[in-house]
Amino acid sequence: MPKKRPISRKIGNHTKEQMKEALQEIESGKKIRAVARDKRIPFSTLQRYAVKVKASKSTENVKLVPNYDVNRVFTDEQEQALTEYYKNCALMFYGLTTKDCRKVAYEMAVINKIKMPQSWIVNQMAGIDWLKSFRKRHNELSLRKPEACSLARATAFNKETVKVFFDNLQEVYKRHSAFADGTRVYNLDETATVTVQKPQKVIGPKGKNIGKVTSGEKGTLVTTCCIISAAGQALPPVLIFPRKNYKDHMIKGAPPGTLGLATPSGWMNSELFVDTIKHFIKNTSSSKENPSILIMDNHESHLCIEALDIAKENGVTILTLHPHTSAKLQPLDVGIYSPFKSYYNAAMELWLLNNPGKGVTIYDLAELIGTAFIRTMTPTNIINAFKKTGIHPFDRNVFTEEDFLPSAVTDRPNPNVPQNSLNVSFQDISEIEQNSPTILEKETLLGPSVNSPTFQQEPEHDSRQEPLESQREQPQEPPKPQCSKSKDTSLLSGGFVSPSQFRQPLKAMPRANIRRRRKPGRSLIATDTPEKENIRLQRSEIKKRKLPKQNNTNKPNKKAVRKILQSESEDDAENFSLDDEDSDWCEEDEVEDEIEILTDQKLQLNVLPRVLKEEDYVLVRFSTKRKSIYFVGKVLQDRNENLEYYVSFLRVNRKYQFHMPSNPDLSYVKECDVKLILPKPCVGGSTLRQQSYYYFNVDFSQIDIR
Numbered sequence: 001m002p003k004k005r006p007i008s009r010k011i012g013n014h015t016k017e018q019m020k021e022a023l024q025e026i027e028s029g030k031k032i033r034a035v036a037r038d039k040r041i042p043f044s045t046l047q048r049y050a051v052k053v054k055a056s057k058s059t060e061n062v063k064l065v066p067n068y069d070v071n072r073v074f075t076d077e078q079e080q081a082l083t084e085y086y087k088n089c090a091l092m093f094y095g096l097t098t099k100d101c102r103k104v105a106y107e108m109a110v111i112n113k114i115k116m117p118q119s120w121i122v123n124q125m126a127g128i129d130w131l132k133s134f135r136k137r138h139n140e141l142s143l144r145k146p147e148a149c150s151l152a153r154a155t156a157f158n159k160e161t162v163k164v165f166f167d168n169l170q171e172v173y174k175r176h177s178a179f180a181d182g183t184r185v186y187n188l189d190e191t192a193t194v195t196v197q198k199p200q201k202v203i204g205p206k207g208k209n210i211g212k213v214t215s216g217e218k219g220t221l222v223t224t225c226c227i228i229s230a231a232g233q234a235l236p237p238v239l240i241f242p243r244k245n246y247k248d249h250m251i252k253g254a255p256p257g258t259l260g261l262a263t264p265s266g267w268m269n270s271e272l273f274v275d276t277i278k279h280f281i282k283n284t285s286s287s288k289e290n291p292s293i294l295i296m297d298n299h300e301s302h303l304c305i306e307a308l309d310i311a312k313e314n315g316v317t318i319l320t321l322h323p324h325t326s327a328k329l330q331p332l333d334v335g336i337y338s339p340f341k342s343y344y345n346a347a348m349e350l351w352l353l354n355n356p357g358k359g360v361t362i363y364d365l366a367e368l369i370g371t372a373f374i375r376t377m378t379p380t381n382i383i384n385a386f387k388k389t390g391i392h393p394f395d396r397n398v399f400t401e402e403d404f405l406p407s408a409v410t411d412r413p414n415p416n417v418p419q420n421s422l423n424v425s426f427q428d429i430s431e432i433e434q435n436s437p438t439i440l441e442k443e444t445l446l447g448p449s450v451n452s453p454t455f456q457q458e459p460e461h462d463s464r465q466e467p468l469e470s471q472r473e474q475p476q477e478p479p480k481p482q483c484s485k486s487k488d489t490s491l492l493s494g495g496f497v498s499p500s501q502f503r504q505p506l507k508a509m510p511r512a513n514i515r516r517r518r519k520p521g522r523s524l525i526a527t528d529t530p531e532k533e534n535i536r537l538q539r540s541e542i543k544k545r546k547l548p549k550q551n552n553t554n555k556p557n558k559k560a561v562r563k564i565l566q567s568e569s570e571d572d573a574e575n576f577s578l579d580d581e582d583s584d585w586c587e588e589d590e591v592e593d594e595i596e597i598l599t600d601q602k603l604q605l606n607v608l609p610r611v612l613k614e615e616d617y618v619l620v621r622f623s624t625k626r627k628s629i630y631f632v633g634k635v636l637q638d639r640n641e642n643l644e645y646y647v648s649f650l651r652v653n654r655k656y657q658f659h660m661p662s663n664p665d666l667s668y669v670k671e672c673d674v675k676l677i678l679p680k681p682c683v684g685g686s687t688l689r690q691q692s693y694y695y696f697n698v699d700f701s702q703i704d705i706r
Contacts, residue, residue: 014065016064018041019041020059022046049064074108077496088500093146093149094409102126102130104499107499158410181231182230182386184290185231186235188280193221196215198341221266222241224237226332227280233379235257239254241263241266242263243362246261246262273307281311292315294311295319297321303535305536322523323522328403331382335382336382340373341372343371596699597702608671612638612677617677617678618678619678634648643672646666647667648666649661649666651665659692660692681694682697
């Protein structure tokens with residue numbers, strides 16, 4: 001439905017200069033009606049002003065335009081306080097809607113006992129006409145659609161995290177003189193490029209719904225990894241396709257030197273990041289004699305131990321950002337990816353226009369990415385992006401107080417710092433809270449709300465308790481709001497109470513003592529030995545947690561354990577009965593064996609100690625061009641004349657729990673493909689489902705087990 005345009009005002013359209021010229025023509029002898037027709041001023045209006053000027057005998061003593069300020073609710077000073085409150089709420093990412101702004105204006109008028117229109121009292125908010133006039137008087141305010149921002153991102157970018165990052169950056173800069181000119185400072189980050197573009201605005205007829213053709217409902221992801229230098233150069237990108245195997249034709253049309261990789265998910269992982277680091281070292285010629293700095297976020301795939309070792313051996317110092325601060329501290333996010341996505345969408349729309357009826361596939365994205373890459377990666381864009389983040393030239397004071405306003409919501413005093421040395425802002429806030437009207441005072445002035453504790457049914461009157469004489473004669477007056485004596489800019493003269501006083505302050509409650517399940521991320525120099533060893537230790541602890549728990553002390557009752565090793569499926573588990581003698585649990589006094597860690601190199605050199613027998617559990621290796629895949633199987637028949645075994649393969653989940661599939665997976669396996677005879681598995685658990693799993697006392701985390 002089209003927007004209704006405001007009706008033009010019929011009175012008060014003239015200016016002061018127009019009225020002054022008209023009155024001068026009347027004094028010179030012209031008729032009032034003729035002057036009104038020439039100047040396009042209503043005759044009655046011009047006649048009224050002519051009488052006023054004749055009575056005062058001078059145009060200087062007469063106001064030549066209507067006095068609209070006579071019905072104005074707030075003064076300029078009061079409206080300025082209201083404007084500052086609206087702006088601060090928006091900059092702290094807690095902006096107010098038009099209805100909220102009108103309610104705040106009404107509350108301010110009631111608390112300060114300012115005369116207001118009757119419609120404000122009826123609706124308990126300011127009128128829409130007042131808001132329109134208020135916005136015209138204050139051009140610095142506009143109605144905008146905010147960008148969604150998570151609470152973690154809004155609060156993570158604070159002074160402390162930024163200080164830690166710049167301290168680490170300054171320490172890295174001091175390590176080598178070649179870092180000063182910025183030619184050896186790089187930034188790496190990934191972005192998602194999908195086969196469905198974001199439609200741009202088009203020209204079309206009014207009153208009609210206009211659509212835009214896209215290549216599909218939901219796009220296919222291809223990850224684009226870009227690397228830029230503070231000197232204004234861009235390295236060839238890395239494209240990760242959602243395929244199991246990579247083919248060279250996938251990067252046709254991409255920038256020269258582009259590295260193509262493939263993974264089933266299309267996302268960056270630790271294995272592919274090793275190839276990315278090698279690609280970076282190759283294009284930058286990094287070495288211990290020619291070192292470089294690589295700034296990136298601390299995603300789990302980036303903190304791969306193998307990649308960190310390769311980087312350190314080739315003189316690459318990796319500096320990571322604090323989590324959720326990349327939108328402000330990462331040059332690629334600040335000044336590159338936004339125009340890159342715009343050029344990418346424009347290139348895709350042009351491709352669809354030239355190829356009507358066809359959809360974009362992942363094999364067409366390389367050409368589109370190449371088109372957007374060339375137009376975006378200009379020296380001006382790259383240099384300005386590094387300058388805006390303060391990385392190069394180095395400037396730790398590049399961010400102002402307004403940049404840290406969203407994190408001010410969770411700012412709390414440091415408990416280790418004495419109270420007298422705290423920042424003045426905390427003292428001002430506490431003083432405002434003490435001297436501002438309380439909830440009861442606001443309810444007295446504005447009226448109690450439904451959710452208010454005072455909005456309750458009064459208790460029944462007790463006839464035995466007579467009111468005092470003083471209480472009968474002197475009715476209780478509502479308490480007057482007190483004005484703070486602090487030096488806050490929101491406090492005005494004359495006892496005026498600003499919205500920052502009577503409104504609830506935007507401050508988070510004290511943090512509860514909740515144990516974190518994992519350590520919070522931070523900015524660190526990942527290639528330094530202490531940090532690298534800590535990462536290695538954390539990775540090993542995570543792998544240990546993923547292993548199945550071998551706790552012999554808390555075993556289920558032997559009578560509740562069923563023998564299912566002979567089962568061919570989970571569905572047949574109910575057909576087996578309980579048997580104490582056939583239980584596969586070891587005795588409680590037996591010592592638990594050490595877990596053997598398997599690696600691909602160890603298995604390739606391993607030799608079977610004996611000939612396989614029926615009921616043996618084995619590890620079978622299948623090789624491809626790029627990697628090796630392992631399966632666990634159970635031998636059903638002895639070796640035949642062709643040196644093959646008949647094996648039934650098991651399935652495994654993420655916790656390395658094995659089970660027989662519902663449909664048996666049977667196959668003949670050559671003896672040379674069998675790499676290990678597994679120990680006898682344990683079976684058990686408190687539930688029916690857990691009793692259908694097999695547990696091997698082996699660490700499978702280092703191999704690709706399927």
